[in-house]
């Protein structure tokens with residue numbers, strides 16, 4: 045069925061309910077290799093819902109149909125010097141998918157935020173409103189078109205990152221933010237992971253408004269085949285990166301002050317403008333672990349933990365598995381490429397992680413591995429039961445993306 | 456105007472003495488209050504026009520006690536109304552005749568200050584301001600700053616998704632909370648999120664925040680703290696027309712500048728505030744903006760220049776820039792005292808809270824003016840201009856028969872107008888009972904049903920804070936049915952179940 049509008053989505057979902065046949069929801073399906081294989085061969089493709097409904101730069105909002113190509117939307121808002129502040133990541137390199145693909149609905153469905161999450165929040169913080177069709181076959185709206193809104197439950201928060209298991213979004217309103225005038229990166233060289241973690245903690249606790257704090261140990265850096273991180277690697281040593289953004293005078297001042305604050309960690313070198321931006325794109329998209337690179341055959345984990353614990357955790361993980369780790373969010377986000385093993389080191393990793401609190405998603409792995417390992421983190425029993433009740437309150441017949449999030453529900 | 460509340464359960468009321476005794480077995484001593492005189496302070500929240508003594512007040516001190524109380528009430532079909540500091544302006548904590556009022560005021564301990572992870576773990580009864588005070592020594596603060604911050608509890612902030620002047624730049628409560636301990640109506644204790652920047656699975660914390668005490672009782676919160684900006688300076692800018700002030704706000708944002716705060720007052724509010732605090736506000740203007748820039752001094756100095764130029768370009772007639780902390784405080788003093796100041800010029804006032812798209816500001820103010828004439832009531836406007844959150848203060852005299860009803864009808868019309876202009880019914884005070892019956896103006900029955908189904912996932916028996924937020928109560932079983940309407944079915948020939 046060709047989906048032209050929300051009514052078509054509603055009709056398609058209702059038909060699926062009537063047939064009791066689950067459907068897979070896709071935008072451009074650039075992230076189809078994340079999660080568990082779905083127990084269906086029926087696909088609901090929303091990519092034809094691709095119009096920009098309304099863009100009001102002065103209101104800092106944009107409303108688009110969910111299938112709108114992200115590429116187009118990003119260039120549109122870029123033309124007004126605006127952006128999505130949560131810096132959504134492009135998973136194409138990591139997953140070995142075609143670049144330039146992806147819809148806004150898919151971006152929200154996946155909810156993967158980039159380096160600026162520590163300052164600006166995640167996708168969930170920028171979704172102001174949505175129209176969506178639930179697994180009841182009902183078209184409902186959530187939120188609104190204004191930034192300050194506490195009218196009713198904030199259903200948008202649930203939709204972001206729900207991987208299409210609650211409702212099919214047909215239209216979304218997102219907050220946009222002005223782009224910073226400039227950006228600079230301070231680079232500290234040769235710190236071990238734990239020390240780097242301490243440097244990032246100090247930077248993030250400073251008044252200098254750091255908008256990115258990442259660390260790439262040298263072996264991980266060296267895996268980068270091209271781009272800004274590869275250029276850094278060629279000069280030996282791991283790199284700890286701290287980003288400052290804003291108006292020119294302020295960034296210059298803060299860079300000097302922050303470098304002085306961090307003097308005990310070493311002399312910081314300064315990378316400016318375009319090269320700085322390129323560095324953060326590489327961190328965001330985890331280019332050293334690219335599917336066509338040296339570590340391309342290794343499974344990749346996305347681990348979220350309390351930031352100050354990241355360094356020690358990652359260092360131990362790399363040592364125990366022989367893998368490589370890259371740190372973002374000041375230590376709160378770890379990308380780990382681990383040598384292939386029966387369970388992609390899931391048991392070890394999740395056991396260790398339980399001690400500090402956090403969760404891990406197996407973002408890249410072959411289908412065989414994904415069939416035996418829980419891609420998404422298993423929650424504590426009571427929370428998992430609540431989450432399941434929440435899911436059923438949107439989709440009682442499990443029509444939408446059945447089996448995507450949990451291995452056990454494949455039937 | 457009487458607000459319909461859920462019918463009282465006579466069976467529960469008849470068992471009151473037994474219930475009091477049972478609760479005392481859980482919370483001994485002074486933790487259970489049931490004399491009329493002692494329950495008086497709990498009769499209402501800050502929406503004082505509505506009062507209702509609760510059946511009994513219980514003030515637990517531990518999560519374990521909260522869990523046992525809720526389980527007891529769950530097993531016995533007794534309704535529960537949670538309460539923090541009782542500063543809600545929408546009647547969220549208004550008791551019910553047949554409900555237990557669960558006060559969280561004794562949860563006053565900050566459990567952990569973790570500067571390395573930039574979080575504070577605290578009990579829900581701690582005030583908003585106390586969190587900032589607890590980390591001030593290290594140069595940190597908690598960003599969301601409702602004007603009620605000295606009094607309101609962080610638990611109430613979570614329930615209401617509260618915000619303040621800083622929200623434009625630093626977000627509301629929802630953007631600054633990482634996790635909580637939640638007790639469900641069944642008594643089950645859950646941990647949602649924690650110190651990690653993101654939680655696993657669905658964003659349950661995001662849905663609990665702003666749920667107005669209808670989903671569960673929060674017994675611990677993990678909030679993000681931020682390092683204080685190096686400095687802050689403010690501009691006080693007056694305009695001969697409201698439209699020009701609105702234009703100025705739009706151009707500042709359009710220029711890519713996000714101030715730490717951007718507030719607006721109209722003429723009646725300016726005059727009331729000036730008479731009260733003598734902040735030296737210009738009295739010959741129709742609108743006054745207070746714009747605060749924060750960050751490193753070098754940045755603030757530069758942005759002040761840019762904002763000043765924009766203001767002049769929009770035809771501002773006064774533009775003063777704070778030269779000292781004392782002067783900045785003075786600029787804010789009037790705005791911060793605007794509500795009590797208005798309270799001095801009118802026996803009573805009703806504070807409304809709707810949001811509109813920024814661009815609709817002039818149209819909204821014109822409509823409010825017209826409505827004021829229609830109802831014959833004065834109105835002063837104070838609002839968070841940066842994010843379009845209006846606070847019209849409707850002036851009336853409760854002693855004059857019929858005036859309160861008129862004020863409420865006026866307020867409802869303002870909120871409906873906000874929705875018509877593309878905005879929403881409430882920007883920060885919540886729906887509570889105050890705006891409950893206006894919900895269908897913004898949401899269709901289908902929209903509301905979806906929200907209520909979610910409520911059922913947390914509280915299947917509907918015992919937690921019923922009568923708030925939703926204009927009609929539904930049974931969860933009836934909401935759970937899938938309707939496939941034959942009229943709309945796209946494939947009518949397919950078999951239906």
Ligand SMILES: Cc1cc2nc3c(=O)[nH]c(=O)nc-3n(C[C@H](O)[C@H](O)[C@H](O)COP(=O)(O)OP(=O)(O)OC[C@H]3O[C@@H](n4cnc5c(N)ncnc54)[C@H](O)[C@@H]3O)c2cc1C
Nearest residue numbers: 071072073074075132133144146147149150151153208213
């Ligand atoms: C130039 C460029 C820049 C990019 N930058 C970013 C970036 O900054 N941030 C970023 O995250 N990505 C970025 N991407 C990557 C990628 O395009 C997105 O994440 C993307 O939008 C995924 O969309 P998709 O349609 O391919 O998702 P799919 O793989 O089709 O879907 C992803 C998930 O969302 C669900 N889903 C899809 N559509 C809907 C819907 N309408 N309703 C409900 N659920 C739905 C699916 O079921 C699935 O679970 C970028 C891509 C390009 C080309």
Ligand SMILES: Cc1cc2nc3c(=O)[nH]c(=O)nc-3n(C[C@H](O)[C@H](O)[C@H](O)COP(=O)(O)OP(=O)(O)OC[C@H]3O[C@@H](n4cnc5c(N)ncnc54)[C@H](O)[C@@H]3O)c2cc1C
Nearest residue numbers: 539540541542543547601602608610611614617618668673
């Ligand atoms: C003078 C004044 C100024 C104000 N200014 C602002 C402002 O600038 N911004 C703003 O957003 N609000 C403002 N408010 C409104 C109010 O202060 C906030 O809504 C505040 O968050 C309420 O907190 P509280 O502890 O008083 O909650 P209460 O009034 O006790 O309760 C509010 C709601 O929260 C629920 N609740 C309370 N604690 C819990 C808990 N632990 N678990 C679950 N549910 C709970 C209650 O059931 C109720 O529904 C103002 C109020 C006043 C009186």
